[in-house]
Amino acid sequence: MFIYTTPVYRLSLALQGFLDEQFYQLEELQDESSPNFVEEVVTLFFRDSSRLMANIDQALEQCPPDFHRLDKFLHRLKGSASSIGAGKMKNECAGFREFCSEENLEGCLRSFQKVKKEHTILRQKLENYFQLLRQVVPVDKATRSGS
């Protein structure tokens, strides 16, 4: 029987630079009283971020673009990404915010493409991760039984 150790997969995600220490902190908060905490928070994140990205899309299409409003959406998006440990996405948002503060529309549009791409990739990776958790027996849970 193949036992897939979740720390290994988490490590590989971190190594690819998608997740940071904060994600690990969230996993540490998960226990019997809140067994799906991480997945719940990640679901909230994707719900929140999808809405924010639709707002960003609209703000960028305005003529002239409302950079002030755009910055508010970005602040929120970056904050949420940071809170779930989505380090790569957080950094892309930071770059986007810089272009926004310079009122550089070209830069904003390019950044936004990157953020959207990161968002899609991250969603896929995390979906795969949670699916794996549901399918296999995590070694760390098994060894923690009784503690």
Place this chain on the structure above:
Amino acid sequence: MSSPRGTKACGGVAADRQIHVLAVDDSSVDRAVIARILRSSKYRVTTVDSGKKALELLGLEPNVNMIITDYWMPEMTGYELLKIVKESSELREIPVVIMSSENVPNRINRCLEEGAEDFLLKPVRPSDVSRLCNRMR
């Protein structure tokens, strides 16, 4: 800081009561995270998404031992909420902690001068919360 109701344990359970924290944040993600951190330390937690709702709840619920609030919120910032709490004779004794994703020294100083108990940088970690346990009312 001694409590007239008995020894205060570190963590959410004191000798005779569970410590009640009101968490205020417009981000659903951050509300979920701060609530989980607090509950894992056995605090009783109520979350609201705005300063306005926080004040409504404080008007109805007398037993809030700490308020932890985000700084940047639409309509009413955490700073504005802090000011209102500290200017209220009923509420001013409640410790208020501010959270922010931005490390802005002016902002931090302003909040501390206004009476904030502490200022936490996001993302908030369990270790940030454990250092607050001595400050509960």
